[in-house]
Amino acid sequence: MRNGTLLKIEDLYVNFKTDEGIAKVIDGVSLDIKYGEVLALMGETGCGKSTVAKSILRLLPKNAEVRGKILFKGTNILDLPESELRKIRGKEIGMIFQDPLTALNPVFIVGNQISEMFKIHKLRIKRTILDEVIELLKNVRIPDPQRRYYSYPFELSGGMRQRAMIAMMLAGRPSLLIADEPTSALDVTIQAQILKLIMDLRNDYNMSILLITHDPGVVAEMADRIAIMYAGQIAEIGPVRDIFLNPQHPYTKGLLRALPLGHKEERELENIPGRVPNLIEPPPGCRFHPRCPHAIEKCKKEKPKPVVVSNEHFVFCHLLRGG
C-alpha cells in the first residue's frame, strides 16, 4: 500500500440551474482520500453528498455547473477530455449506487454487463472473459456463479444485485470505489453481509473507498475518516474516533444526540430545531447558522475556515478558536 493522497477535491462548487432559480448545491467543498483508506461522506437528505460523489466521475446532469478541482493521482478530472475521462471511469474509479435494480440494465444478462468491462477497458485476462467474470462473481460470493452469469437483474434478489454491481466495478481493479448509499435499499441482515463484503474486498483489492451514507451506524463500522456535510458545506472532518467521541461542530453534536440510543424512559432525544435551508437562496456565511443554538453575528456573514482540533480533525465553525 502506498502512502499519500489518491484523490484531492479542492474548493468544489456545484450549481444547478432549475426553473425556480440557481440552486447552490455544493459550496466550496475540499476533501482528500488517501491510498487504502475509507472516507465516509455523511449527511442528511439534500446535503449534497451524492452530488460530490457524482462530480468526481462527472456524472452530473447537464444543468449542473461545476467549479473547482478534482485531482486524481495528480491530474484534474474536471479538465480531462472525454476520451481520457473514460479511461478513469470504471478502470481507475468504480462506482456503485443505492438501488442496484435500477442501476443494472434490465435487458441485458448480468454476465454481459460485467464482461463489457473487459472489452471496453481492454483488461488483461488470464483465460476467457467468461472465466474472468465467473471468477469475479465468486469473489463477491454469489452462489452458483455459472448460472447467475446468465441471469437478468430482475431475477436476482436485492443483495445479489448489489453483489453483481460490485463485481462489475471490481473488474477494472480500481484504486478508488465510490459507494453511494450502497446498502440503504437493503434489509439489515443483507446490509451486514454487503458491508462485510466491501471491507473484505478493500483488503483483497487494495482499494480506497469513498462511502456516501446517511447512516452513522454504517459509518462507525466502515470508515477511517468522516466528513460531515450540511447544506453543501463540510461541517466537520476527521478520524472516525474523534468525530464520534469528541464531536465539535454544533451540527455533528446535534446529529449524534438525535440518534435514538437508550430508551424513552431514560432520555429525551435532542432536537435540531428548524429545517434544511432552501439552496436557491441559502443562508449567507455558515449555512447552519439559522438552526444553530450558539450562532453569533459572525456566523451570518463569514464562511467559517477550518479550525484544527487535533491531528487531522478539522471543524468549520466560528465558535471554536483553537488549534
Next chain:
Amino acid sequence: MVRSDLVVVEDLKKYFPIRTGLFKAKGSFVHAVDGVSLIIKRGETFGLAGESGCGKSTFARLLLRLIEPTGGKVLFDEVDIFSLSKRELKKIRRRMGIVFQDPKSSLNPRMTIYNILKRPLEIHGLGSSKEEKLNMVLEILEKVGLGEEHLNRYPHELSGGQQQRVSIARAIITKPDFVALDEPTSALDISVQAQILNLLVKLQREFKLTYLFITHNLMVMQYVSDRVGIMYLGKVVEVLNTREELNMGRVYHPYTAFLMLSTPAVDIRERGRNKIIVPGEVPSPINPPSGCRFHPRCPFAKEECRRKEPPVTEIRKGHYVACHFPSVTEEKLTPYVEERMESIRKLWRGES
C-alpha cells in the same frame, strides 16, 4: 374496572392470492401473516420489528380491518372487529388511528390541512358547530407542533416532517385509544426522526394512547417501545420486554440475535471485532420453508427444525420464544448481544 388488554390477537392469518390475469393460480398465496397471536396492553407501546416482507405492515392493516383476514380474530376492547357491521366498524374507528411510513403519499394532495383534519370530526359527528370544529383542529395542530398558519396550506407546501405531523394529528384528533404507527419515521432524516419520536412519546403520555409501533429499525425500536415482537416470514418468533430484556441483549431466538448483531452499532469501539453475520436471504413468503421458517438460515438448525414448527414457550415471565432450542442461542449468541448492548449503553451514557 378497566381491563389491561386493549387489543387481543388470536391466530391471525392473511394470505394474498397471486393473480395472473383471469386465472387464479391454484394454491399460490403470499403468506403475509401466518398465525399470529399476541396481546397489546392498554397504555403501552408494542413494537413490531422485522425485515421487509415479514408481514408487519399487513398485520397493522388487519388490526384496523383495512383488509379482511384469511383467518383468526382481533378483539379490540373485547369487541371482535371482524364481526362488526359497516356502521359498527365506522363507530369503532373513532377509537383507532393509523400513521403510515410515507408522509407525502399519506395526505390527499387536493385537500388543505384544515380539510384533512376536519374530515374525521365530520365523519364521527364531533364538534357541534363550525367554530368548534375549527377550534378542535387548531388545538390538535398546536399539539403536534404546527400552527394556524398551516391551516390553509396544501400538503406539498410542507416538509416531510411537517407532513408526518399532520398525519399524526389526523390519527389522534378523534381522541382514539389506539394508534398503529407503520414505520412512521423510516422516510425521515435522523434529526427529523428525533423530533417525531419525541412528539409521539409526548402525545402518548398526554392522551394515554396505546401504540403499535412498527419498524425495521432496531435502534428506534429499542428507544420507543415497551414490549417488542420480532417477526420473520409471517410469524412472530419472539416477544419480550424492551428495557429489561431487549436492551440488555437477553434474546433467545437466533433470528432476533442475528438481527441485533447485524444492525450497525454507532459504536466505533465495536470495530475490528469479528462480526457475526447471518448467512443467506429471506426466502419467498409464497412457499415458506417447512417447520421453523428460519431453519434454512439458522446455523444451529437440526432435523427437528426442518420437520416441526416450534411451539411458543414462555421462557421467562412475559418473554415468549418460538424456537426448538433456545438454549443453543443463549449459549452461542446471547453473550455477544449482551456485550454489544452493554457497550452501546455506555456509549450514550458517557455522552450525556
Next chain:
Amino acid sequence: MTEEKRRTVGVSMWKLTWRRFRKNKLAMTGLVMLLIIVAISALAPLIAPYSPIEQHLEDRLQPPSPKYLFGTDELGRDILSRVLYGSRIALRVGVLVALISAAIGVTLGLISGYYGGIIDEVIMRIVDIVWSFPSLILALAIVSILGPGLINAMVAIALTMWASYARIVRGETLSVREELYIEAARAIGESDIRILFSYILPNVMSSILVLITYNIPSAIIIAASLSFLGLGAQPPTPDWGLMLSTARTYLTIAPWYSIFPGVAIMITVLSFNFIGDGLRDAIQPERVS
C-alpha cells in the same frame, strides 16, 4: 395577527399547475390562439363580410381579392365567411364529442378501477377492442348504421373515443387507490362513495383534462374527415372538411380554395395540441426536467 395567519392561503395543485403552464411559451401561444378562435366563432356574424351560404353566381371561383379576401368557391360564396363560420362547427363538434366520450369513459373507468373483479374484466375487454380499432374505420362503420349527417358523425366519433378515457381513468384509479391517503381515508371511516368522489376523482381529474384537450382536436379531424368523405356535414353547411372535399375537384384551377379551410383546421388543432402538451408538462413536471 392570528386572523392573518389563519387566512394564509395555500397554493393548490391547480394553482401550481397554472403557474407552470403560464411559464410555457408554446402553451400560452396555444391558449391565445384558441381564445381568438373562440372569439371568431362567437362573433362570426359581426366580422364575416358575407353570409356563409349567400351565393354570388357571377363571382364563381374568384381568386383572393379585396372584395373576397380568401376568394370564392364554385357557387360564388365568400370563402373567408365560410371559414369563419366553420370555426363554430369545428369547436362545437370537438367540445361536444370530447365531453360525451369523457362522460361515458370516465364513468366506466372509475367503476372498472375501483370495483375491479369481473366488472373490470368485462369493461376492459370491450375497451381493448374499441381502443385498438382505428377510430376512423369504427366511426365509418357506425355511420354506415346510422346514416350520414353531422349529428350521426358526432355520435359515431364519441362512440369510438370513450375507450381512451376508460383506460386512463381506470389506470389512474388503480394507482391512486394504492396511495396511502386512500387507506388513511378508510381508516378514519370515509364511505366508498365519498372516497371515490372526494379522493380519487379529484386526483384523476388532471389526467382527464389533458385527455380532453387532446381529444378535441382528434374529434375535429375525424369529423372533418367524415365530412370530406361525404358522410358528415352535408351541403351547404360551411364545414371545413366539406369545403375541402369540393376544393379537391378545383385544385388545379382554384388552388386557394384548398388552402384556407385547411389552414383553419391546422391552426385550430395546433392550438389544442399546444395547450395539451403544456398542460401535461405542467401536471407532471418531473417528466420534463
Next chain:
Amino acid sequence: MKKYIIRKIFSFIICILAVTLFSFSLLHLIPGDPVRYILGEFATEEQYQKLKHQLGLDKPIHVQFIDWLANIILRGDFGKSLVKNVPVSELISERIVYTLQLTGTAWLIAFALGIPLGIAAAIYKQTAVDYAVMGLAAFLMSMPYFWLGLVLMLVFGVMLEILPISGIGDWRNVILPSLTLGLPQVAVIARLMRANMLDVLDKDYVMTAKAKGLPNTLVVFKHALRNALIPIVTYMFLQIPWLFGGAVVTETVFAWPGMGRLLIISILQRDYPTVQALVFLIGTLTVIANFAADLVYAFIDPRVRVTGEGA
C-alpha cells in the same frame, strides 16, 4: 412466458369473436327495417322480398350468423355485392394489393424517418435539432390526411409539376399518397421515440454505463436505445390497422383504387355485404396486429419472457 401467451391467446379469441359479432350485426343495427333502408321508399314488394332473401334476413338470426360465418371461414365468401352484382371477395381481392402497396410504403417511411428523428431530437435535446424535429412534428400532427394530401398535390403536382396528382400508374404515383399517409406517423413516432429515449437516458443504468467508462455511442445506442425501442417495436405492429384507417381518406384524395375507397363507396351506396366484409377484415387485422405486438413484446422484453408478467 407460457402463462403470458395463454392469457394473450385467450384474449385474442374473445376479440376475434367480438369483431365477428360486430361486423355481422352492422346490418341488423340499422334503425328500422334494413331492407327498406337500403332500397329506399320506392321499391316494389317483389324487389323487397328478393333482397330480404338475398341478405338472408328471412331466416332466424342465429342461423343467419352461422351461415354468414361458415361462408367466410369455409369458402372465403362474403356474399354478393348489392351494387356490382359480383362476389364481395372478388371486389376486395382486386383492390387489396393497392392498399397494401400504399400502407406498406407509408409504414416504411414512418419508421425509417420517425425513429432516427426521434433519437436525434432526444440526444440533441433543447437544441435547434430538437426544436426543428418537434416543430415539424407538431405541424404534421395537426394536418388531417386529406389536407396534407391536397397540399402535397398542389406543391408537387400543380406548382412543381414533378409528380402525378392522382390515380395509379408507375412508382411515381405511389410517392404522394404514401407520403400523405406516412408523414403524420413520422411525427407520432418521432415524438414517441424522443419521449422514450429521454425517459431512458434519465435512468440509473445509463449512469452506470457512463460510470463504467463506456463511450457515449455505446451508452446511447446499446444501453439506452435497446430499452427505448421496446415500446416502439410494439407500436410498429399496433400501428398497422391505423394505417388502414388513414388509407380510407388518402385513397379518396388520390383516387387510389384500394379497399378504403371501396369502403366509402359501399357505405354511400348502402352496399352492406361489402361494408360488413371490409369491417370484418380490418377488424381481424386489428386483433391480429395486437396479438402480434403482445408476442413480440414478450420476446424482446426479458422481464416478460422469463416471468410471464407485465402488461
